[in-house]
Amino acid sequence: MSAVVREPEPQEPRRNYLNSSYGIRSWLLTKDHKRIALLYLVSVTFFFFLGGLFALLIRLELLTPAGDLVQAETYNKLFTMHGVTMIFFFLIPSIPAVLGNFLIPMMIGARDLAFPRLNLLSWYVYVVGALFTLWAVVHGGVDTGWTFYTPYSTASSNAHVIATAVGIFITGFSSILTGLNFIVTIHTMRAPGMTWFRLPLFVWSHYATSLIMVLGTPVLAVTILMVFIERVLHLGIFDPALGGDPILFQHLFWFYSHPAVYIMVLPAMGVISELVTTFSRKNIFGYKFVAFASIGIAVLGFLVWGHHMFVSGQSVYAGLIFSVLSFLVAVPSAVKVFNWTATMYKGSISYRTPMLYAFGFIGLFTIGGLTGLFLATLGVDVHVHDTYFIIAHFHYIMVGGAIMGYLGGIHYWWPKISGKMYPEAWARFAALVVFVGFHLTFFPQFILGYLGMPRRYHAYPPEFQVLNVMSTAGASILGLGYIIPMIYLVWSMRYGRNAPPNPWGSTGLEWKSSSPPPTDNFEEPPVVTEDPYTYSHEEVETFG
Amino acid sequence: MASAAAPGSAAHGAAPGLQHQFESAGQQREASALGMWVFLVTEILFFGGLFLAYTIYRWQNARAFAHASLHMDIALGTANTAVLICSSLTMAMAVHSAATGRRKLLIGFLVATMLLGGAFLGIKAIEYTDHIHHHLFPGPGFHYPVPADARAAEMFFSLYFGMTGLHALHMVVGLGILTTLLVLARRGRFTPEYHTPVEISGLYWHFVDIVWIFLFPLLYLIGRHLK
Amino acid sequence: MGPSLPLFPEQASAMASRVDALYFYLLAVSGFFAVLIAILVIVFAIKYRRRSETELPRGIEGSLKLEVAWTAIPLAIAMSFFFWGAKLFFAMNIPPNDALEVYVVGKQWMWKVQHADGQREINELHVPVNRAVRLTMTSEDVIHDFFVPAFRMKKDVLPGRYTTAWFHATRPGRYHLFCAQYCGTKHSAMIGWIDVMEPADFQAWLSGGAASESLASAGAKLFQRHACNTCHRQDSLARGPNLQGLFGKPVQLADGRSVVADESYLRESILTPNAKIVAGFQPIMPTFQGLVSEEELLQLVAYVKSLSNPPPAPGLTPAPGGAAPPLVNRAAPPEKGK
Secondary structure, eight states, X not given: OOOOSSOOOOSSOSOOTTTSSOSHHHHXXXXXXXHHHHHHHHHHHHHHHHHHHHHHHHHHHTTSSSOOSSOHHHHHHHHHHHXXXXXXXXXXXXXXXXXXXXXXXXXXXXXSOSOHHHHHHHHHHHHHHHHHHHHHHHTTOOOSOTTOOTTIIIIIOOSOHHHHXXXXXXXXXXXXXXXXXXXXXXXXXXXXXXXXXXXXXXXXXXXXXXXXXXXXXXXXXXXXXXXXXXXXXXXXXXXXXXXXXXXXXXXXXXXXXXXXXXXXXHHHHHHHHHHHHHHHTSOOTTHHHHHHHHHHHHHHHXXXXXXXXXXXTOOHHHHHHHHHHHHHHHHHHHHHHHHHHHHHTTSOBOXXXXXXXXXXXXXXXXXXXXXXXXXXXXXXXXXXXXXXXXXXXXXXXXXXIXXXXXXXXXXXXXXXXXXXXXXXHHHHHHHHHHHHHHHHHHHHHHHHHHHTOBSSOSSOOGGGHHHHHHHHHHHHHHHHHHHHHHHHHHHXXXXXXXXXXXXXXXXXXXXXSOSSOOTTSXXXXXXXXXXXXXXXXXXXXXXX | OTTSSOOOOGGGOSOTTOOTTOSSHHHHHHHXXXXXXXXXXXXXXXXXXXXXXXXXXXXXXXXXXXXXXXXXOHXXXXXXXXXXXXXXXXXXXXXXXXXXXXXXXXXXXXHHHHHHHHHHHXXXXXXXXXXXXXXXXXXXXXXXXXXXXXXXXXXXXXXXXXXXXXXXXXXXXXXXXHHHHXXXXXXXXXXXXXXXXXXXXXXXXXXXXXXXXXXXXXXXXXXXXXX | OOOOOOOSOOOOBHHHHHHHHHHHHHHHHHHHHHHHHHHHHHHHHHHTBOOSTTOOOOOOOOOHHHHHHHHHHHHHHHHHHHHHHHHHHHHXXXXXXXXXXXXEEEETTEEEEEETXXXXXXSEEEEETTSEEEEEEEESSSOEEEEEGGGTEEEEEOBTSOEEEEEEBOSXXXXXXXXXXXXXXXXXXXXXXXXXXXXXXXXXXXXXXXXXXXXXXXXHHHHHHXXXXXXXXXXXXXXXOOOXXXXXXXXXXXXXXXXXXXXXXXXXXXXOGGGSOBTTOOSOOOOOTTTSOHHHHHHHHHHHHHTTSOOOOTTOOOOSSOOOOOOOOOSSOOOTTO
């Protein structure tokens, strides 16, 4: 039987991390990882909707073949700012900085992260970087594409490249600090008995993610620094007119930006492992395989960056190497999907909202991942590179995958974070709306891409219109699907049913504590004696 | 740094400087050291991008780079290398003094390290001024005696100023850290049981030294065989 | 007639059907696995749905056999994708020897095309059907990309160097040309057409335009005008390497390296002669940076290539007489510090 910790305290504790102190200073100067997680929640939500606004304008423009809603330069700024906001200010921080920050100390039985002040600093660094970028947005935006290819970004663009570059440079350090904090915490602060192979898979995923954050982000930082130097001082590092090499920029940029996509998806995979086990009421199938798959993805993810450059003019042999490595990195992801599916076999499947998001993730990530194989295939990538096929591929993974994982996790841990239950019927409805809207938005884009519609096009040939209209219709539905949870989650903070410590009957140390937890997470440091995901009648009885 | 000036740990009883998220002083030490090592790895990747650019452009313009390197002042460069190596020695002595509880020696060695670091920056300033004077700072004012090699030479100097500039910035930050340590040491904050901030600052200082050990040959010595 | 809804691009090149075959294989395999996972998830979700709040399924520990199987099988399938894709990729990157040479200069936001015999086009490229065509491309400013969906052909066009691509059109018709690398404000307007014509029509088109001289001939004139022949000559007064028969051959450099004299090497030798000094020669060649445009560079390259070629095939002889129109573009700003 489980002997993890003593009985949790009564359902409505007087003091928890939310009410332990009041006032704006207690939030802005907090060292509590849970409060910092909420600071991040507010910030990333803001940027999510800002990025979504840009997406809405893009899709509205693309309703008609002619460029008639906005000017060409405005359109170019819209897709650039959409990419920059969504990637750097929403997707990369989202799960790690919100859910990771909140849960990792609790999941390993610690009072806080290793460096709480560094944690708060990482949020402030994020905010400062975000402000620089917002300044650029307000003053007219950037039009280089989020990829900033040289020499356009250094020599040709008329827009606020420097401000945006500085903003991203600064925000990168937020990522590095978070990753550093997680690595040290997971290594040194596990509760007694919490061996590596007793860690929840959410923690393994975040450990792998942190490796990427720590090793990859500095390369982006120095690349942006070089772009800055070139643009301000007119030095020739990447500009051929000044003796530089634009392909060098691409290598340096993608060395970070490919692993970055794993920063975005690995945490979501960690969430899914938690959701599938809880809502199948079963241990994960192949724990070690899933754990090592996370590490494998992180390591292999650093070796494949050149698959973004098959037609760039790099050598054919480089293309071969990057292609074969890209196929290798797909394998651990496939292994995870098979293991999650097998976990459901002979389980006890519940259809609560978090599980609906998990189903959505498995389906959409599988499609997105499979289309990645098309792109790793040299002969096909030549045709679909820089078309809507690519856009569809990465949105399947980043929206169909990462955002579904994020929303699933938010709903799953909402009772723990807020002490309230969200309204289940509305939540299921919203999940369905998201799923339908998503497919309608992005599936037609695979067809558009193979037909040859290039990306970043403000106007397009008329024969592409019908598919574009379908995509825009889907985007409106998808947007609605995101707005609904905003409303009911906020509503639930005031009017939601009070949450018990363990509403889902889950294993895991975070559920041993009250909802919301006390500031120090546990009354006494827990001692762990069991493997993770070991379900017994104790959990069954607490299911609410 | 997270575990530098750390008041308020009375809740955990004995150990001074123990922060409340840690179970023991040993855990805090382990975490602080690992944290600094992880940070240094990020620094390696950070400098790495510039080293990569240097490698590629030198491979493409080997001869021109070697000739451009002859414009470096080998005496000053060697002096700086010696200065930094000595400063690593004094820093290591400072850490040792902290570990053995000798406060006065700790302060002395910290001051010595800072003076040497300041000397390094001073010599660097002299070199930079000299290069600017000779129109070797890249940009509109750049002028190189061998026009056919001008483009490659300007690339060399861009990398020189970029890499040594970034390194100098890290030195300045290092001096700031040492100042903080000095203030704390004078207040008697470090004991044989608790001197983690000194240890991890030592790691940082040694790292900055090692970066210079790589920069020096790549920037100053690659043309020597031509002389 | 309602709005058109094409769902698949037409196949207009020899490569297109090969790419599509691989694509359909990928679709079939991916479709199979996607449907398999979907069915399994749906079936499990229904069959094992929670029927009572107190039910507690037994844990399954996992299965090494299954893990190995579903690692090895996807890996093997992935390798099949790799090999087929790599084979196609090689074919895409190695043009046949007898390909028709066409030169492309991209600039914000238009495509300038030069045929070997001097015909020039803007945003349009006429080619004969059933003949391999090789494009040598460069950009005057930022990175562009030459993309013809109907040929399944795409290649980035870079400033400061040449990239090449080739295709073999199999069906007459008019096909979209897109710029597929974001290049600024009018990126989506940097489009054009590829006109594939029957051989007879193509001949008619070639001779129908304004009389112009071939690229090689224009290049020969530039060679004289810039006094290249004062050093690159075949007698004892030569101070530079002999260019006769040079193109396509390996060159020994002073630093011990050996490089092949291709278009990029020629271009680099004209613009930054000190980058690669040929063994046995002094670094005395002046740079022509700022003195020749990208289009003039292509003419010089065509001229040096012609010093190695056999005489051109019949049907592509240059139109008689006429000088090339004067070119006013410059490749790069004047070198500073000179």
